[in-house]
Amino acid sequence: MGSQVHGTQEFNKSKRAEIKFSEEAMAIVKGIVSHYPEGKQKSALLPVLHVAQAEFGGWLSPEVMDYVAEVLKIKPIEVFEVASFYTMYNLKPVGKCVLEVCQTSSCWLNGAEDIVKYIEKKLNIKVGETTKDGMFTLKTAECLGSCGTAPMLQCGASYHENLTYAKVDTILETYKAEGKLRSYTDLDYKNTL
Amino acid sequence: MGRKLLIHNDKVPNIHTLEVYRAHGGYASVEKALKTMTPDQVTDEVKKSGLRGRGGAGFPTGLKWSFLAKPEGVPRYLVCNADESEPGTFKDRYLMEHIPHALIEGMITSSYALGAKTSYIYIRGEYFYVARIVENAIREAYAAGLLGENILGTNFSHDCYVQVGGGAYICGEETALLESLEGKRGNPRIKPPFPAVAGLWGCPTVVNNVETIAAVCPIVNMGGDEYAKIGVGKSTGTKLISASGHINKPGVYEIELGITVEDFIYSEEYCGGIRNGKKLKAVVAGGSSVPILPAELILKTAKGEPRLMTYESLSDGGFQTGTMLGSGGFIAMDEDTSIVKNLFTFARFYHHESCGQCSPCREGTGWMEKILKKFLNGTANESDVELLWDIQSKIEGKTICPLGEAAAWPVAAAIRHFKQEFLDIAKSKKFIDVSHYNRLNKITA
Numbered sequence: 001m002g003s004q005v006h007g008t009q010e011f012n013k014s015k016r017a018e019i020k021f022s023e024e025a026m027a028i029v030k031g032i033v034s035h036y037p038e039g040k041q042k043s044a045l046l047p048v049l050h051v052a053q054a055e056f057g058g059w060l061s062p063e064v065m066d067y068v069a070e071v072l073k074i075k076p077i078e079v080f081e082v083a084s085f086y087t088m089y090n091l092k093p094v095g096k097c098v099l100e101v102c103q104t105s106s107c108w109l110n111g112a113e114d115i116v117k118y119i120e121k122k123l124n125i126k127v128g129e130t131t132k133d134g135m136f137t138l139k140t141a142e143c144l145g146s147c148g149t150a151p152m153l154q155c156g157a158s159y160h161e162n163l164t165y166a167k168v169d170t171i172l173e174t175y176k177a178e179g180k181l182r183s184y185t186d187l188d189y190k191n192t193l
Numbered sequence: 194m195g196r197k198l199l200i201h202n203d204k205v206p207n208i209h210t211l212e213v214y215r216a217h218g219g220y221a222s223v224e225k226a227l228k229t230m231t232p233d234q235v236t237d238e239v240k241k242s243g244l245r246g247r248g249g250a251g252f253p254t255g256l257k258w259s260f261l262a263k264p265e266g267v268p269r270y271l272v273c274n275a276d277e278s279e280p281g282t283f284k285d286r287y288l289m290e291h292i293p294h295a296l297i298e299g300m301i302t303s304s305y306a307l308g309a310k311t312s313y314i315y316i317r318g319e320y321f322y323v324a325r326i327v328e329n330a331i332r333e334a335y336a337a338g339l340l341g342e343n344i345l346g347t348n349f350s351h352d353c354y355v356q357v358g359g360g361a362y363i364c365g366e367e368t369a370l371l372e373s374l375e376g377k378r379g380n381p382r383i384k385p386p387f388p389a390v391a392g393l394w395g396c397p398t399v400v401n402n403v404e405t406i407a408a409v410c411p412i413v414n415m416g417g418d419e420y421a422k423i424g425v426g427k428s429t430g431t432k433l434i435s436a437s438g439h440i441n442k443p444g445v446y447e448i449e450l451g452i453t454v455e456d457f458i459y460s461e462e463y464c465g466g467i468r469n470g471k472k473l474k475a476v477v478a479g480g481s482s483v484p485i486l487p488a489e490l491i492l493k494t495a496k497g498e499p500r501l502m503t504y505e506s507l508s509d510g511g512f513q514t515g516t517m518l519g520s521g522g523f524i525a526m527d528e529d530t531s532i533v534k535n536l537f538t539f540a541r542f543y544h545h546e547s548c549g550q551c552s553p554c555r556e557g558t559g560w561m562e563k564i565l566k567k568f569l570n571g572t573a574n575e576s577d578v579e580l581l582w583d584i585q586s587k588i589e590g591k592t593i594c595p596l597g598e599a600a601a602w603p604v605a606a607a608i609r610h611f612k613q614e615f616l617d618i619a620k621s622k623k624f625i626d627v628s629h630y631n632r633l634n635k636i637t638a
Contacts, residue, residue, distance in 0.1 A: 006338065010570070010610070012382070035313075035354040035356070037268075037365040037394070037490070040394055042375065042376035042377075043374060043375050043376045043377035044376065046318070046356065046357065046358060046359045047356060047357050047374065048415065049359065050318065050359075061348065072376075073510075074376075078376075079379075081376055081378055082359070082376065082377065085359070085360050085361065085378040085548075086318070086359025086360045087359070087360035087361065087545075088318045088319070088359050088360035089359060089360075094591050102542075103480070103538065104280045104538050104539070104541075104542050105280050105281060105477070105481060105524055105535055105538045105539060105542075106264075106280070106281060106437040106438055106524055108534070108535070108538045109437075109439060109526065109530065109535070109628070109632070109634040110437050110438075110442060110632060110635055110636075111630075111632035111633060111635055114629075114632060114633055114636055115636060123545060141319075141479075141540060142280075142362070142541075142542045142545050142546060143279070143280040143362075144283075144319050145277050145278065145282065145283040145285075145317070145320065145436075146283060146524070147280065147281050147282070147283050147435060147437035147443070147524070148283055148435060148436060148437045148443035148444045148445065149443070150443075151636065154319060156326075157321045157322045159322070160323070163493060163636060164366075164635075164636045164637065165636055165637055184318060184319075184321040184357075185321065187325065188320075188323075189321075189325075191322065
């Protein structure tokens with residue numbers, strides 16, 4: 001897969017050679033593939049891309065997608081067409097914590113716009129941008145199924161609900177103090193934060 | 194108090210564990226079905242129950258099951274649609290998060306009826322932590338001999354797996370879901386063939402919503418006839434309603450189909466009325482795609498009869514004066530709410546979520562969002578209302594899947610019932626969001 005396919009990112013052969021799942025991640029990938037009949041391993045693509053995104057810095061570089069294609073024995077373009085379709089896959093580098101603020105109806109009715117503005121001011125970034133220290137990326141999201149506990153934001157696997165400005169402060173402080181990459185695949189989700 | 198069949202034990206400590214779930218009567222339907230009934234008898238009970246698909250379309254479940262092709266030597270699949278993404282809907286998440294075994298029990302019992310050796314639960318990717326909970330429950334079920342080879346010592350063997358999605362509303366459409374489950378983009382398929390004939394990997398497949406599958410358990414336990422006694426007419430049984438918006442007690446409620454809308458909104462048992470003593474302005478009763486209704490039409494039909502929480506009563510009057518039960522995503526809005534702005538959030542949603550396959554939807558949703566943005570910027574003209582109406586009318590019925598309709602209906606209904614709001618903004622060239630302070634109160638608390 002080259003930049004002509006991927007669009008925004010260059011394909012780097014030496015980077016590609018270094019990419020390999022850890023033993024732990026590979027075991028998870030093999031487990032996922034085992035859920036499907038022989039020859040239907042392509043079905044594992046969406047969950048495996050989540051594992052890859054968590055494993056390789058929070059986004060899917062052309063090299064990572066090429067590697068996933070090799071692991072699943074499918075064509076690189078089959079990986080890219082899926083990765084570019086679904087919103088949860090990042091095709092550009094992002095901060096360690098991606099904050100996704102839901103903005104659809106019930107969340108809007110309960111102040112999502114003000115939460116977005118508050119975070120923008122606090123982190124000194126606009127929606128779509130990443131803080132200079134690479135800690136936070138701010139995004140808006142479409143309905144995340146948390147309408148009864150609006151407004152809310154998602155960060156990795158965690159759902160932060162019934163947001164207030166004070167709660168947002170706590171969330172940002174906690175994640176910053178931890179300083180670690182937050183992924184959808186995290187087991188230590190912090191819904192109660 | 195209404196009867197509850199699905200989430201009656203939701204407050205029991207550790208009900209998410211197999212031990213506690215079984216201690217409260219869990220997996221009785223698996224015992225009963227596998228040991229005392231034939232697969233066809235299970236299907237018959239579901240038919241008798243009158244259960245209708247709880248994902249939104251309301252199609253009779255027993256009938257859907259009876260369409261399943263059963264060619265010799267070809268595997269059949271049950272796929273659970275847990276891609277809950279319809280704005281205003283969060284009931285499936287609640288059920289899976291709190292009582293995951295209710296879903297797994299339903300998966301086993303339903304798979305037995307359908308003769309499916311393998312089933313998949315497709316959970317939207319954003320619900321990753323919920324998928325973990327369901328996976329843990331599946332592991333417990335395997336360890337207890339409720340999944341795997343020769344379940345409970347019978348000849349029935351079954352494997353159940355979870356797959357997470359990647360973030361796409363469209364994958365709630367069953368053929369898009371199957372594409373996604375096959376590791377592809379979520380582009381809906383042209384029907385026919387229907388999944389019952391050619392579904393997952395081309396094999397006969399039944400796709401059912403989480404709540405539908407969970408409802409099979411009480412139906413088998415109590416019998417289809419008993420289940421059908423709950424409710425009104427063709428709206429049988431109980432339904433999970435996700436209540437949100439400007440109500441005092443947002444959350445998931447299990448109702449007996451047939452209670453009045455008024456009771457649902459104002460009684461303490463359910464939503465507890467409108468917040469801050471405000472008046473009700475409008476309701477989206479069944480998820481973002483169903484027509485919005487002004488307060489007077491949601492509480493009473495055009496004929497002046499009390500509106501009931503049933504498939505039939507909510508759709509009484511057609512789209513002129515009625516709406517739909519849909520997924521049960523119930524969003525209530527108070528008197529300060531801007532219908533235009535709320536509609537903008539829906540339009541933005543559908544534009545974002547259109548898969549891009551069909552031009553009327555791909556282009557139309559974008560145009561609707563752009564025009565509504567003009568209203569919010571105060572740059573819209575009166576003719577833009579007509580333009581908006583024209584665009585939505587050219588999407589409906591012209592797309593492969595119902596996302597086109599889902600995007601068009603809310604626009605049509607907002608103009609039908611609240612045209613003056615659009616015209617006022619266009620005339621004054623100003624959009625003032627009076628609900629702003631109300632919202633700010635909540636988040637600065």
